[in-house]
Amino acid sequence: MEFTKIEDNPPLDSVSSLHFTQKPENLLTATSWDNFVRIWSIDKDKAKFIGKQEFSSAPLCSSWSYDSKALFIGGTDNQAYLWNLEKESIESFGEHSQPIKEIFSFPENQNLILTGSWDKTIKFWDLRQGQNPINTTFLEGKVFSMDMRFPYLVVVDSTKGIYAFDLGSGYNCVQRTRSSFKQARVISLFPDLKGYAFGSIDGRVSITYLKEEEKDNNFSFRCHWKENEIFAVNDIAFHPKYGTFATVGSDGLFYFWCKETKSKLKKSIPFENSITRCSFNHDGSIFSFAVGYDWHKGFIGSTAKKERSLCLYLPKEKEIQAK
Structure with missing residues (x-):
């Protein structure tokens, strides 16, 4: 398998979030536990470093504005930030009482932002109305993962x-369930908005449809398992064109899957560390993934000098197109 490591100013610690712009510019951003947010311009398997911002503590999440001219960032200092790339400025616009785990900007109104935190709240912000949220939604537990494809938002x-x-009809929850899996790691909406994929530390993924008439299509499967060893599913990314998806895990592997045929399309070579995050670009021609420690073995595992890298892979059609 041919892949390329990003050598131009790569992260120095594990990557906590990884996102392409949804526009043809192919800008890629990564937040890292080295306290930096970095941006690269990607041309196929070539990466050119654009810039970075340092924070007082680790950033955990980021979201591109719809026009790709700004980046919204949240992290362990409890602050939500706007990094304006054109003005080369960064400012805080909101705050939680605990770290911000997820952040998203609305696609058609770039003044509207939502954040999800370990303080058990989701806050909605309007950048035109100062530093007070316009709505706060309370959950039972800490936000572990969120995904938004307007008008839908899913949270675990x-x-x-x-x-x-359904954010198109307000801030009210339209469906609430409880997973039978162990601790959550990631939740990701289908591109067609019919449902979501949910991954957990027990190496399984659940495919769940939102409409009652499609519930018979729900299923779950084991993915990051090796004989009697079980590895966490750290991230799930859907291909924007085919609706197939990638999973990455603590076993240092990534897989491509088709939910319609319930089949595995590709298995990567093993990497010598976990894969923490992944992302497809706007047309699915580029797949990026981050190799680094994810703390699945606690402090003992963190002392090992294993690979930390950010990589690019160009999927072949037969590897990612539904069978």
């Missing part, structure tokens, strides 16, 4: 509660 918290919101 530390109590294994899964919440679905």
